[in-house]
Amino acid sequence: MGLNKKSVDDINVKGLRVLCRCDFNVPLKDGKITDENRLVAALPTIKKLIADGGRVILCSHLGKPKNGPEEKFSLAPVAVRLSELLGQEVKFAADGEVVGENAKNAVAAMKDGDVILLENTRFRKEETKNIDSFSEDLASIADVFVNDAFGTAHRAHCSNVGVTKYVKGPHVVGYLMQKEIDFLGNAVETPVRPFVAILGGAKVADKLNVISNLLEKCDTLIIGGGMAYTFLKAQGKEIGTSLCDDTKIDYCKEMIAKAESLGKKLYLPIDTVVTKSFPDPIDAEIEVCTVDSDKIPADQMGMDIGEKTRELYADAVKSAKTVVWNGPMGVFENPILAKGTIAVAKALAETDATTIIGGGDSAAAVNQLGFGAKMTHISTGGGASLEFLEGKELPGVAAADDKD
Numbered sequence: 001m002g003l004n005k006k007s008v009d010d011i012n013v014k015g016l017r018v019l020c021r022c023d024f025n026v027p028l029k030d031g032k033i034t035d036e037n038r039l040v041a042a043l044p045t046i047k048k049l050i051a052d053g054g055r056v057i058l059c060s061h062l063g064k065p066k067n068g069p070e071e072k073f074s075l076a077p078v079a080v081r082l083s084e085l086l087g088q089e090v091k092f093a094a095d096g097e098v099v100g101e102n103a104k105n106a107v108a109a110m111k112d113g114d115v116i117l118l119e120n121t122r123f124r125k126e127e128t129k130n131i132d133s134f135s136e137d138l139a140s141i142a143d144v145f146v147n148d149a150f151g152t153a154h155r156a157h158c159s160n161v162g163v164t165k166y167v168k169g170p171h172v173v174g175y176l177m178q179k180e181i182d183f184l185g186n187a188v189e190t191p192v193r194p195f196v197a198i199l200g201g202a203k204v205a206d207k208l209n210v211i212s213n214l215l216e217k218c219d220t221l222i223i224g225g226g227m228a229y230t231f232l233k234a235q236g237k238e239i240g241t242s243l244c245d246d247t248k249i250d251y252c253k254e255m256i257a258k259a260e261s262l263g264k265k266l267y268l269p270i271d272t273v274v275t276k277s278f279p280d281p282i283d284a285e286i287e288v289c290t291v292d293s294d295k296i297p298a299d300q301m302g303m304d305i306g307e308k309t310r311e312l313y314a315d316a317v318k319s320a321k322t323v324v325w326n327g328p329m330g331v332f333e334n335p336i337l338a339k340g341t342i343a344v345a346k347a348l349a350e351t352d353a354t355t356i357i358g359g360g361d362s363a364a365a366v367n368q369l370g371f372g373a374k375m376t377h378i379s380t381g382g383g384a385s386l387e388f389l390e391g392k393e394l395p396g397v398a399a400a401d402d403k404d
Helices: 037-051 076-086 101-108 132-139 175-189 205-217 228-234 246-262 307-318 339-350 360-368 382-389
Strands: 017-021 055-059 090-093 115-118 144-147 171-173 195-199 220-223 265-267 271-275 289-292 301-305 322-326 354-357
Touching: 017 037, 037 055, 037 076, 037 175, 076 090, 076 115, 090 101, 101 115, 171 175, 175 205, 175 322, 175 354, 175 382, 195 205, 195 307, 205 220, 205 246, 205 322, 205 382, 220 307, 228 246, 228 301, 246 265, 265 307, 271 307, 301 307, 301 339, 307 339, 322 339, 322 360, 322 382, 339 360, 354 360, 360 382
Parallel strands: 017 055, 017 144, 055 115, 090 115, 144 171, 195 220, 195 322, 220 265, 322 354
Antiparallel strands: 271 289, 271 301
16 A cells, blocks of 8 residues: 655645645534534644645535535535634635636635635536546646545545546645544554454444454454354354344354464454343333353344453453554443443553544544543544555545655
């Protein structure tokens, strides 16, 4: 994986038109942004480009508009909030064509240090198909390209990959992308050891390649969450009505054998919290009991790791120097079934290791449970961070210029 990329610190943008791909895919309710983490995360790169005298043209997608422009997916509210966060006007180039007359005129009128925001890149259907016509349009208003959107780095779209074919000047990564490469990419490629990887979440199928790749890279692999029960069944244990992917039992057996042959520690739950039915609603009061993992009653399902497992997993983290965690240990949305996830988060918060949270549900869990500030790095990309952990090359990262 080529991870030695040029960043915004390696270029001079004074007087140049800088197209900066950000991740402003924020949740909106009644035209108001309900979570602005992604906007805040983009500020350091934007401020750097302004301070250096660039003419900053921001672009992003929002949601999944199906048939061209849709008012509910407009980035207009983002421009308003960004103006407040930056303390200067972010001019919104309302333009169904994204790079139509309105946008082109707005760019032409820019002075050094000005900022404009283009309309949702997905208002052009060519965006997700990476069709040259839209890439050329985007490149026509730019001298330099900066990619700071890790959340879409695993997709080859016009606004993060195609555009680099046509922008003549440098193609570099922003601070947020750089941080993801430094932590996620390098943690897996060149970890400080002992390296412990923790995988949770519901499905084995989602993490097939991640499990296999991490077994080769880490010293200890810890498995929790719904996918642990397929592993337990592969060991011949009774799992009751727990979540299980019968088509992946042979794969789990292979991974258990692989860990053994590589001399790696593979930890699976030794006890589990069980209940008869899934909580409905998700935060409902439910009866739970804890049983050894090989004796789950036929009419019960595993919902979280048990007390002994929590201690085992927390203990395994204590001596680590690098820890990567992706996926909760149980149904953490229910306070009764969040104890396993809390125990792991607490263990990570208390260790001196470099702790990296690989996006998605584990990032949400760590933040909701109040441990976010104690982690070294929380990834901003769900799918992108998973593919990084698989050892895949991400198109959005690959498209940036390598350092000489």
